[in-house]
Amino acid sequence: MLDIVIEARGASIGPGMRVQRILPFRLKRMVGPFIFMDHAGPVNIEPQQASSMDVLPHPHIGLSTVSYLFGGQVTHRDSLGVQQVIRPGEVNWMTAGSGIAHSERFEDPATLAGGQLEMIQTWVALPEEDEEATPSFDNYKPEQLPIFTDTGVWMRLIAGDAFGLNNKVKTHSPLFYLHVVLEPGGRFGLPTGHTERGIYVAKGSIEVSGRTYTAGQMLVFTKGVDPVILAKEASTLMMLGGEPLGERFIWWNFVSSRKERIEQAKADWKAGRILLPPSDNEEFVPLPEDRSKPAGSPSPQALS
Template sequence: MIDRIIDARRRDLGDGFVVGRVLPAPFRRTVGPFIFFDHMGPATYAPGAGFDVRPHPHIGLSTVTWLFEGEIMHRDSLGFVQPITPGAVNWMTAGRGIVHSERSSDATRASGQTLHGIQAWIALPEGAEEVEPGFWHHPADMLPSITFDGAKRTLIAGSAFHATAPAATHSPLFYIDVDAEPGARVQLPDDHAERALYVAEGAIELDGIRYDAGKMLVLTPGAPVHFITPGRARVMLLGGAPIGERHIFWNLVSSRPERIEQAKRDWAEGRFAMVPGETDFIPLPEEPKAPEPMS
């Protein structure tokens, strides 16, 4: 049933904010169109503290931040200002280019908060990589919710279990949040070419083996798969049609390396539209240094 097991790798993004980097992994870069998958937190901010991810660009992908706890204030170059809260989908398609910032709101900065969730990037297919950028907010009551066998399944994006989420996707995919009670039995969709599950909280048992939080299981295509939960658990199910080779530099994704180079120049030379009302930004990072030759 299991093709690969990927452990979340600890990454400190600064200000004490630690994520578990899952995708891309050295031996598995994508699952369906999912090209980036970070488990954020839990990170606790005391009153008066917060986080600030300054304006930065994206191309060639859609982003979705799914929160279990806390709030993030989203602002982008199209003029959208939207608090991201648990249970709601905020779907940003970068296409030919968008800039956004992610910060603590004034209210959460004053009161303090615990921030916990998943940030995912979905690579756009070649025919849609240069679509017009856009942003869509879908509140929790618009999302399909399916509860049986001791688990609530919220369809974040795509299609599964004879339901379709409202977010406008560009290729076949599914993305589901499973909130499971002890003893739940959860079947994965079997109508998508590539599938994986990620244990965000608690643990699961699959084929008699226990897997704890922080592990992604990439599953064999086509095989019927279900897991059970010995205790309460939060599990993300994801996958879809293979997207093909993609190049990644920083926040830029494309099927063409020359498009990445163009976007790098555009950001360095100030040709992206900026977030209204914000003047700071994240500079283009330096290229990774080549390893020293061995003597």
């Protein structure tokens, strides 16, 4: 059955960047290993304002960040020395592990005009044995990601396994992540075999069991339920889920199964022990003030 409907909430990840935050949610912290999800855009600003949207270098531990664009482009730089221009349809998978810093800059102002920039960012928690893994970054091109089509349906497998499809995107635990586009009247379902599964309506509206759900809502289903999804109009969906990993604590950009590891990450960033990107090290996001919020509570200033 339908477990819960999550309504996206407005949040800020920088002075010029507002997003819709889906995860974490107070009544549903994670869906499988997915512990964080933001939907940014479509963004439509004047080219001279582009720099105000830049996300300055900031740290992560204990997770993988996944960047996926519908439109526009963003430049990623990290402390491994990686510099990657992220474009629509690519999968950009950065595993923070023991600690990494990265920035996201919008260096092509033309892509911000006319509402071109739109992106989904998720964090995938790591299994305990991989929380201190060596940091890494991988970029996967659209041609490396299998596509399925049927009447009124287009689907790309971003990562994991679903509907008998898989790809080379390196993951650390069983999961699935899909980009689905439905034409009006198109019908689709959820992958089976995963304990937790969610549908985020990025655009349009869908009907499930006689009820209509609209853009900005995530539907989370219990295992064994096989809902029929009917597109009421042209709709874009992000489907995700997998196997739960157990309790995780999240504070700012840090995720861990241990509260004390969060505290260590705070101290490491404050002391400069997490290196900045070598080609983007003139400025960074300082450690936020800790207003005695428990380490298990999400910070409204979380960065992707």
